[in-house]
Amino acid sequence: MIGRVAITDLSPTIYFGGEFVPVKAIVNEEILVSATVAGEGHDYPQVQVVTRDSKGKELSRVAAIERSPGTDRYEALIALPKLGNFTFEIEAAIVTQYRTVTTNSPQFPVYVERERALVGAWYEFFPRSEGASINKDGTFASGNFGTASKRLKAVKDMGFDVLYIPPIHPIGISHRKGPNNTLTAGPNDPGVPWGIGNSDGGHDAINPALGTMKDFESFVKEANELGLEIALDLALQTSPDHPWVKEHPKWFNYRADGTIAYAENPPKKYQDIYPINFDDDFDGLVAEVYRICELWISKGVTIFRVDNPHTKPVLFWQTLISKVNAKYPEIIFLAEAFTKPAMMHALGKAGFQQSYTYFTWRTTKHELTEYGNEVSHQTSAFFRPNFWVNTPDILPFHLQSGNPAMFALRAVLASTLTPSWGMYAGYELFEHRVLSEGREEYLDSEKYQIKVRDWDGAKQSLAPLVTKLNKIRNANRALQRLRNLHFHHTDNEAIIAYSKRDGENLVLVIVNLDPSNAQATVVHWNMDLLGLTGDSFVVDDQITGNSFSWNRDSFVSLDPRGDYNNVAHIAVVRIP
Helix, strand or coil: CCCCCEEEEEECCEEECCEEECEEEECCCCEEEEEEEECCCCCCCEEEEEEEECCCCEEEEEECEECCCCCCEEEEEECCCCCEEEEEEEEEEEECCCCEEEEECCCEEEEEECHHHCCEEEEECCCCCCCCEECCCCCEECCCHHHHHHHHHHHHHCCCCEEEECCCCCECCCCCCCHHHCCCCCCCCCCCCCCECECCECCCCCCCCCCCHHHHHHHHHHHHHHCCEEEEEECCEECCCCHHHHHCHHHCCECCCCCECCEEECCEEECCCEECCCCCCHHHHHHHHHHHHHHHHHCCCCEEEEECHHHCCHHHHHHHHHHHHHHCCCCEEEEECCCCHHHHHHHHHHCCCEECCHHHHCCCHHHHHHHHHHHHHHCCCCCCECEECCECCECCHHHCCCCHHHHHHHHHHHHHHCCEEEEECCHHHCCCCECCCCCCCECCCCCCCCCCCCCCCCCCCCHHHHHHHHHHHHHCHHHHCCCCEEEEEECCCCEEEEEEEECCEEEEEEEECCCCCCEEEEEECCHHHHCCCCCEEEEEECCCCCEEEEECEEEEEECCCCCHHHHEEEEEECCC
16 A cells, blocks of 8 residues: 555566565675655655664664656665664655654565675685596596595685585496596496495485595595685486485486486477475475485585576475574575576575576677676676686587687676686686587586696786685675666677776776677766766776776777786776
8 A cells, every 4th residue: 555655667676476575685795775766746755765684673774865856766875784684664754744654664684694795706626526537448537535635736826715616426337428428438447426326325425436425524624724615516317327316216206107207398308307396205304305405514515506496386495495594594596407597497486596597698788788787786696696607517619719819808708797707627727629510618628528738837817817806805895786877879899898886996898799809888887876977087907907097988909819807997997
């Protein structure tokens, strides 16, 4: 029911599953709250945004101002000072000499999480490949947690915060896949880590080839001491050899002939993987997966990267994540959901703190601008993006030439457009061998076999630039926020320009999207969006160390030929 003062079209609010679910935030992150406020008569309303803690205690009142005269659209920035559950509401009052009429909107929930829920640099490697070697007969000697731990410092030295590792559990024997997804595996082929389970155990066990549970605990401890969090894959599927197959037959789907149905994503078939049936024992599955999460949390895991969550019921994730976060609010869930937008958004509303995104396939200025505006403004209340430049599953077409400048510009985009970004091992070595023409898959994919890399002997590496990018991110709070992204017009479609500001920290990014040619343009900076007065300003380029005097119409030229570092400017503005 509308009160005496009509308050409508409140934002941000998230209506999901018949109720309002919390808006996502981290400590002291600014949230733009807006509403249309119409009062009776000719008097202008006094509008405030009121925040409260979980007990209903008032925390703050922030005056809202009319965005443009005559629009009746009021907005204000709020920020919440600590972790936990909060609410906000709009209070509007008409004050005259005769009376004061006040109306309060409903209270809408906000959930404030730790910084890592929004901000992080992620790196992925397979422990079995780190420290692996090639035997004289051409077979591979697997790495393990002990050898993989020797790679941790290099990952941290590049500036990464999170190390994501694929499943570390026993791998099935039945229908085990060979190199490049061949249907027959040799006796020394290690199998696909996502084909989980054999006689050694399932999701709560360690693959003996990697070591013991004690070895894993030591690996996590060493990572934590370096400042790396461990993200562990949570893949709710099994091999035909998983203990669940015998212990919980109701958890699987059956064909008419009585056999268990394996996974399919036409035209792909995964004979080594059984999907889960959530219909016949939903509560039992929730309890078991919660037990598994608790086990790995007790071993030091703080983040779960969830494999293909869109192929499971959204209700399951909402139930599981809320149960885990109620006891362990520091735990983060990342959705690996390369699927339709509606499902990706539903998973965010259901509780996933982060999600993989379409960035991997957005390459043109128009595509990047459109998608950047979407994730930073239109969906930021419930969908936190993590921009990955590649994954073990995805070798995008634009990387297949191996042009180092393309690898460089994609890393610049991913690390500056959003607060969280990620890369899979080998990206810094410009790995680009494709399985076959027209495919977006790596030849000799690490999913199916051990990969031996010569990190020290590499002739060329992107690692110095990656290190610099992560250092720039850590030094500039503006790059650690999502809702502050703004694009600016350029006269050349091959060059994109955008800004991010947080307080006195203003960062301008200009990227040449053409890795093979020099490109020049005039960038038309929107000075109002930048929060700058006057026509000129001085910037310090964080990549080269050079300083420039720019103005509202700035000529720039970027030539990546010969030096891929010249693919972009990341410039910090000297605020007068």
